[in-house]
Amino acid sequence: MLERKLGPATRDAxxxxxxxxxxxxxxxxxxxxxxxxxxxTEFFSKSFPERFFNVGIAEANLVGIASGLASCxxxxxxxxxxxxxxxxxxxxxxxxxxxSELNVxxxxxHGGISVGEDGASQQSIEDFALALTLPNFVVCVPADEVSMNxxxxxxxxxxxxxxxxTGRPKSPVIYTPGAKLELGKGVKLKDxxxxxxxAVGLLVFEALLAADQLAEKGIKAAVVDLHTLKPLDRxxxxxxxxxxxxxxxCEEHTIYGGLGSxxxxxxxxxxxxxxxxxxxxxxxAESGTGDELLERYELTAPHILKAAERxxxxxxxx
Amino acid sequence: xxxxxxxxxxxxANEIRKDIIRMLVEAGSGHPGGSLxxxxxxxxxxxxxxxxxxxxxxxxxxxxxxxxxxxxxxxLYTVLAHSGYFPKELLxxxxxxxxxLQGHPDRRRLPGIxxxxxxxxxxxxxGIGMAxxxxxxxxxxWTYVVLSxxxxxxxxxxxxxxxxxxxxxDHLIAILDYNKYQLDGSCKEILNMEPMTDxxxxxxxxxxxxxxxxxxxxxxxxxxxxxxxxxxxxxxxHTIKGKGVSFMENNNHFHGVAPTKEEGDRALKExxxxxxx
Numbered sequence: 055m056l057e058r059k060l061g062p063a064t065r066d067a068x069x070x071x072x073x074x075x076x077x078x079x080x081x082x083x084x085x086x087x088x089x090x091x092x093x094x095t096e097f098f099s100k101s102f103p104e105r106f107f108n109v110g111i112a113e114a115n116l117v118g119i120a121s122g123l124a125s126c127x128x129x130x131x132x133x134x135x136x137x138x139x140x141x142x143x144x145x146x147x148x149x150x151x152x153x154s155e156l157n158v159x160x161x162x163x164h165g166g167i168s169v170g171e172d173g174a175s176q177q178s179i180e181d182f183a184l185a186l187t188l189p190n191f192v193v194c195v196p197a198d199e200v201s202m203n204x205x206x207x208x209x210x211x212x213x214x215x216x217x218x219x220t221g222r223p224k225s226p227v228i229y230t231p232g233a234k235l236e237l238g239k240g241v242k243l244k245d246x247x248x249x250x251x252x253a254v255g256l257l258v259f260e261a262l263l264a265a266d267q268l269a270e271k272g273i274k275a276a277v278v279d280l281h282t283l284k285p286l287d288r289x290x291x292x293x294x295x296x297x298x299x300x301x302x303x304c305e306e307h308t309i310y311g312g313l314g315s316x317x318x319x320x321x322x323x324x325x326x327x328x329x330x331x332x333x334x335x336x337x338x339a340e341s342g343t344g345d346e347l348l349e350r351y352e353l354t355a356p357h358i359l360k361a362a363e364r365x366x367x368x369x370x371x372x
Numbered sequence: 373x374x375x376x377x378x379x380x381x382x383x384x385a386n387e388i389r390k391d392i393i394r395m396l397v398e399a400g401s402g403h404p405g406g407s408l409x410x411x412x413x414x415x416x417x418x419x420x421x422x423x424x425x426x427x428x429x430x431x432x433x434x435x436x437x438x439x440x441x442x443x444x445x446x447x448l449y450t451v452l453a454h455s456g457y458f459p460k461e462l463l464x465x466x467x468x469x470x471x472x473l474q475g476h477p478d479r480r481r482l483p484g485i486x487x488x489x490x491x492x493x494x495x496x497x498x499g500i501g502m503a504x505x506x507x508x509x510x511x512x513x514w515t516y517v518v519l520s521x522x523x524x525x526x527x528x529x530x531x532x533x534x535x536x537x538x539x540x541x542d543h544l545i546a547i548l549d550y551n552k553y554q555l556d557g558s559c560k561e562i563l564n565m566e567p568m569t570d571x572x573x574x575x576x577x578x579x580x581x582x583x584x585x586x587x588x589x590x591x592x593x594x595x596x597x598x599x600x601x602x603x604x605x606x607x608x609x610h611t612i613k614g615k616g617v618s619f620m621e622n623n624n625h626f627h628g629v630a631p632t633k634e635e636g637d638r639a640l641k642e643x644x645x646x647x648x649x
């Protein structure tokens with residue numbers, strides 16, 4: 055049985071790794087919108103106060119300033135809650151970052167509904183869709199501390215805009231230190247021939263848990279962490295579609311415009327197979343603990359298990 | 373500043389207005405009114421003050437100009453061409469497919485464009501970012517941001533204004549092309565931002581108020597602004613939309629409609645007959 059061992063939240067991993075990156079890269083500057091204690095850019099602000107700008111609660115201005123800094127060769131990391139930065143700063147991300155092809159790193163915390171008690175206004179269920187539609191953007195969701203530690207330096211090295219989502223709650227440990235992750239490449243965490251479960255963020259662990267429970271029923275599920283939503287690892291998706299002939303895509307995001315849509319586009323073009331979606335079904339969530347909400351909105355292992363069984367039965371019919 | 377130099381700048385501005393008319397007639401679309409109202413301001417910046425090298429547009433120590441009112445692109449393109457960034461013949465490719473002179477400025481396509489603008493209200497924040505980079509890099513360049521009056525409707529302008537004052541952002545000069553009109557009508561009708569200068573003062577800015585078509589006043593205001601340290605400064609320049617062409621002045625039809633060939637010829641005739649021709 056898979057053990058649920060909790061590591062630091064990805065926002066904590068971000069805050070700490072950013073300080074390390076700041077030590078060797080003097081061009082890194084960090085901007086926050088009066089949420090640095092929550093996004094964890096607070097760590098950077100204490101280590102490098104001269105390279106940290108708290109712009110106040112003004113996301114549009116935050117993104118615009120980052121654009122100006124980037125045009126002068128700085129590497130701005132900008133943070134706030136995902137819902138606020140993406141929704142209130144969206145036109146600025148569009149014009150002053152994406153269209154302008156400027157090297158701004160958007161690392162937004164409190165992704166998904168596992169934010170919990172603060173409720174729907176603070177939860178972000180549209181950010182993947184918003185980020186994915188911006189040309190030139192890379193979109194990435196590290197699942198745990200190790201993935202953040204590995205992917206954030208790669209995001210820094212990459213020249214161009216990136217959207218990275220971090221989470222509020224502690225993340226179940228997926229990777230061991232030294233794990234090899236590469237921006238743009240999915241990771242097959244478990245192999246199996248009956249179905250592939252693609253997942254991101256907190257749901258990677260739920261997918262692994264579901265795969266374990268499926269194994270007890272004699273169903274062999276592959277589990278893939280698609281931490282980079284764009285550019286998507288098309289080759290891996292196609293290989294898995296061919297190998298397993300059925301897929302479940304899991305994300306803490308609205309069903310429209312996120313990972314499920316992106317994976318389905320590849321599958322529809324390259325290898326049509328039945329697909330089921332674990333996502334939030336066109337609604338906003340509410341207050342409650344993070345775990346309660348993941349369960350209430352059917353994003354946990356038991357729901358993934360049922361979706362896997364459904365999709366396998368569809369495979370056999372077709 | 374000797375009057376002969378002012379006179380030269382005025383002549384330069386007149387030549388720029390002529391090219392703006394020519395390129396808009398050729399393009400068949402674009403924004404004459406706000407291009408002509410900003411012409412004297414841009415002429416003063418580029419031909420009196422700007423430290424730049426058109427042969428090396430990415431020179432790290434260059435002064436920066438952000439045309440936040442991106443629809444004034446024809447005026448910006450013309451001062452860039454007259455500065456030597458690209459041949460003047462290129463001006464006649466405005467808004468054409470595959471051309472670098474996009475309908476609104478695109479920093480990726482044309483040397484000399486510092487910021488891609490056109491979604492109003494964004495340029496001041498971008499200019500602040502440039503000024504912060506200057507501070508971090510201990511350089512001494514200046515950042516000029518040209519704003520429209522209409523775009524001060526945008527909340528982002530006031531977010532940026534608050535930030536710049538709070539953070540004592542200097543080496544930053546905003547110039548408001550206050551031509552009193554926006555797309556749908558006069559600013560007073562659509563969204564009256566008066567008292568404009570009091571607003572900027574209340575936000576912690578130094579404010580200079582001038583006639584934006586009096587070249588001596590424009591030059592003196594920028595000289596004065598460059599002496600202000602430790603706070604941002606805005607020059608509120610009262611201008612006339614369509615300035616320089618009698619039938620375009622204060623005629624909001626020409627906000628976003630290019631002159632016809634016939635109107636263009638009349639406009640050029642006027643510009644060729646005035647005191648700066």
